[in-house]
Amino acid sequence: xxxxxxxxxxxxxxxxxxAAWLVGLGVLLLVLPRLIYPVLALDIxxxxxxxxxxxxxxxxxxxxxxxxxxxxxxSAYVTAYLLGQGQSVPxxxxxxxxxxLALAVPIAFLSxxxxxxYFSMITLAFAQMLSFLALQWTDVTGGENGLQGFExxxxxxxxxxxxxxRYYFCLALFAVGFYVAYRTVRSPFxxxxxxxxxxxxxxxxxxxxxxxxxxxxxxxSAGLAxxxxxxxxxxxxxxxxxxxxxRTSGEVVMMTLLGGTTTLFGPxxxxxxxxxxxxxxxxxxxxxxxxxxxxxxxxxxxxxxxxVGTLQQWRRR
Amino acid sequence: MTxxxxxxxxxxxxxxxxxxxxxxxxxxxxxxxxxxxxxQIREGEIHAIxxxxxxxxxxxxxxxxxxxxxxxxxxxLFGERIDTLPPYAIVRxxxxxxxxxxxxFPSLTVRDNVLVALGSPTPLPGQFWTPLSRLExxxxxxxxxxxxxxxSAAQGRLAADLxxxxxxQLEIGISLTQEPRVLLLDEPxxxxxxxxxxxxxxxxxxVARGRTVVLVEHNMSVVAxxxxxxxxxxxxxxxxxxxxxxxxxxxxxxxAYLGEEAHA
Numbered sequence: 001x002x003x004x005x006x007x008x009x010x011x012x013x014x015x016x017x018x019a020a021w022l023v024g025l026g027v028l029l030l031v032l033p034r035l036i037y038p039v040l041a042l043d044i045x046x047x048x049x050x051x052x053x054x055x056x057x058x059x060x061x062x063x064x065x066x067x068x069x070x071x072x073x074x075s076a077y078v079t080a081y082l083l084g085q086g087q088s089v090p091x092x093x094x095x096x097x098x099x100x101l102a103l104a105v106p107i108a109f110l111s112x113x114x115x116x117x118y119f120s121m122i123t124l125a126f127a128q129m130l131s132f133l134a135l136q137w138t139d140v141t142g143g144e145n146g147l148q149g150f151e152x153x154x155x156x157x158x159x160x161x162x163x164x165x166r167y168y169f170c171l172a173l174f175a176v177g178f179y180v181a182y183r184t185v186r187s188p189f190x191x192x193x194x195x196x197x198x199x200x201x202x203x204x205x206x207x208x209x210x211x212x213x214x215x216x217x218x219x220x221s222a223g224l225a226x227x228x229x230x231x232x233x234x235x236x237x238x239x240x241x242x243x244x245x246x247r248t249s250g251e252v253v254m255m256t257l258l259g260g261t262t263t264l265f266g267p268x269x270x271x272x273x274x275x276x277x278x279x280x281x282x283x284x285x286x287x288x289x290x291x292x293x294x295x296x297x298x299x300x301x302x303x304x305x306x307x308v309g310t311l312q313q314w315r316r317r
Numbered sequence: 318m319t320x321x322x323x324x325x326x327x328x329x330x331x332x333x334x335x336x337x338x339x340x341x342x343x344x345x346x347x348x349x350x351x352x353x354x355x356x357q358i359r360e361g362e363i364h365a366i367x368x369x370x371x372x373x374x375x376x377x378x379x380x381x382x383x384x385x386x387x388x389x390x391x392x393x394l395f396g397e398r399i400d401t402l403p404p405y406a407i408v409r410x411x412x413x414x415x416x417x418x419x420x421x422f423p424s425l426t427v428r429d430n431v432l433v434a435l436g437s438p439t440p441l442p443g444q445f446w447t448p449l450s451r452l453e454x455x456x457x458x459x460x461x462x463x464x465x466x467x468x469s470a471a472q473g474r475l476a477a478d479l480x481x482x483x484x485x486q487l488e489i490g491i492s493l494t495q496e497p498r499v500l501l502l503d504e505p506x507x508x509x510x511x512x513x514x515x516x517x518x519x520x521x522x523x524v525a526r527g528r529t530v531v532l533v534e535h536n537m538s539v540v541a542x543x544x545x546x547x548x549x550x551x552x553x554x555x556x557x558x559x560x561x562x563x564x565x566x567x568x569x570x571x572x573a574y575l576g577e578e579a580h581a
Contacts, residue, residue: 184445184446188452192436201416204405204408205414206495209405
């Protein structure tokens, strides 16, 4: 019984660490458009939420989706299309998010029964089908030209032609999305999900149905990826085939691993680092692919827990 | 005989059979791992299943707990057929199992291992919005189970950091959370020193109170000490079944397996 205080102290310190991360990240995101140009800042929000969504499935459920561009991209297209049809910004973004969620239902149904490389290949196959559809269905997607020049009408006095206003609008949505991910992870459901990931036969023999847990996690992940994709379309005012390309699916894997999986904050940090690095390299006319690739290799080799994971480990000592 | 759990919705018939296998067959690509096994486990007993390596003990366990589907034959739990149900549904009907290789949730703490298992009927996937603190209501029961398996002092550690013996204890603790009427233990003493074996024997005896226990075991002294009855498997078939003292004199059993130990 003497150990209980120690356990309590441990969780107290964890809580403190979490609060510190939350405050630090929150302040940083609030001042971000003053530090870098707002469009890049918004990119970090969108990709950051995308990576958090991906990590719900990868880190917390043990499922490596190699087709998350399907949800990010479908939502981006639907958002841009609805804006092009004269819908208001909230309606268009909600439409995009719901489209991603609806798309996720059959994909999740067919994929969560598989594990490992099979799961990755099924998700990749669906994403490639969607990519092909986006290329061919030019009436809706604009094909090679993509969608551009759509309106972003003001809403409740918010002037969305101003990139700073767009940033803070998306910051609010980011906070909502992040909160959903946080609640999911810190719930009995989230803990059961990790139990299924850790040891599936054992999870079954305490009465958990693994397929149902993975299915639900997939839907939450796809919905958040959809929200992120709609932020991206809204922020840039342009949607191209790149949003459904397999490179997009790969990028989010890289960001998540760089920042640190199962850390919640890590993927946001990873997204920020990748985008900032790319921005710096492009302006300095350096080979972007080679440098980011080297950084990624170094991270995987020497900091396997990613940036945030490694920091947490040091603090714990 | 004891009344184990009153929560069963079906009025249990006056039969004393807890778990039964009828003409159970399992084929793997032309190899018959289980060949017409008939087995009756009486309610409240400790029943050991023994046999040489490759006799089909683990396959039989997988069949009884739903991790494998039989090619033919039936499995009945308190008279109800369970051989077509998935493992998690069988658990909810009162049969829980452990695994040959210690099977815990390594990235959770010892206490969370028990809590997540205690909470498992409640966190349906729709309830991802429930705060984790809700599970603390189950805290007292978790403490009780940890105490029972002797892990109170280790509750804050990660399951991955436990010793082999402690993982065994935790595993039995996880199985207990399901309040099983029938508990299947797959080689609970494997890889343990004599001290650990003694502790497991005590633990099994303790948890067997008020429930039926079936165990696969290699260590004959453990079997002799614990089992009310034993069943001997060879080549996927039952070659003998009954009280330990009767079975060990059976010439077929001596030939197949018990020989050296029985005369040692």
